[in-house]
Amino acid sequence: MTYRFETLQVHAGQTVDPSSRARAVPIYATSSYVFDSAEHAAALFAGELEGNQYGRMHNPTVAAFTERLLALEAGSAGLALSSGQAASTTALLALASPGAQIVFSNELFGGTFSIARKILEPWGCGVSTAAPTMEAITDAVQDNTVAVWLETIANPSCTVPDLAAIAALCQERQIPLIVDNTWGCGGYLCQPLTHGADIVIHSATKWIGGHGSFIGGAIIDGGGFDWANAKFPAMQSLDSRGRSYLTRAEKKPGQTAFSLRAYDLGLFTMGMTLSPYAAFLGLQGLETLSLRVQRQCDTALELAQWLEQQDAVKRVIYPGLPSHPSHETAKKMLRHGFGAVLSFEAKDTATARQFLDRVELASHLANIGDAKTVVINPWTTTHASLNDEAKREAGVSPELIRVSVGLEDPADLRLDFARALQGA
């Protein structure tokens, strides 16, 4: 039986623990597991038997969190990691190799850009950037391209790419499409795999956790990509027991050579393990995901419409507004709403600064997806490491304020914002 999203977000991934009968998923705070016998241990280590071996790779709380996320993203295999950044690094290292090339959206989270510049390029893997449009991606793709990387909703421009059209292009060229779906809110607003993407990345730190209380990430594999292509030599490489990831995947339903390699690299080799405490907070977050995100999207739209009327505001950037260039695409790619983040340009830099210094209810900090409303000026903070031209290309101006909308009463937020803009 296939349950709907709201049912899956509270039940998927949990089998009630038979000894304790605990209703909540227990936090299994253990680094290791007792083997039944010498034969059992040997079979586990030989990969002949599935089971918990060691906490760097295996933990039942983390497994429940991963399974729940898989269900919400309609994925076939996946792994949870210690941060969104760990998930992105692992996914890229799992499929790339020296001599290959990866095309990234030019409206990219700075941390992903950092992986490209500090890890991929020095390793010999080419990096190119392109606007997240069909035309620009078509031009950027080459014979050695091994991935196209997009974000569901870009930060802070709120550009929404046509994932379905770009996925069709990637399919034709046999290139996996990776979508950082952090802003797609755990699959509630967007399930990129159902639009034809191959791999989904999450920073669980944001809406999945939803309360700004831990750092975590995940990779979800759609299971449909053919990794036997010669462009992916790493999938043919042999593990310590002489088996290639491709051969192992044949024996594991749902798993792919990519997901097995990501597991091997991210957890076994690099140890980017999510703690069971963080996984528990992730599970708690997921149980109310749709309720929180729905409310946040509704408030974001209301706030965007209100901000449009304010004299101290030059421009509001939100895909739910007909004025946004991605409005029509967003209607096709997103469901339930247009996201919980909006940006606005104050009439000048002094007004933007005044707003940040005067807000009381909204917190001035570098995060998104919290239950509390948070605001920031990307020009001087999250995007400060880019040169001015690159900032403007990413839709960032000195007077821009990004708002990640929380769960407060919208009337209180309007009051707080009005006070902060007053007299400007």
Ligand SMILES: Cc1ncc(COP(=O)(O)O)c(C=O)c1O
């Ligand atoms: C779109 C996006 N992807 C990935 C990340 C990285 O996630 P984390 O901070 O959990 O490492 C972030 C963090 O801000 C993000 O906004």
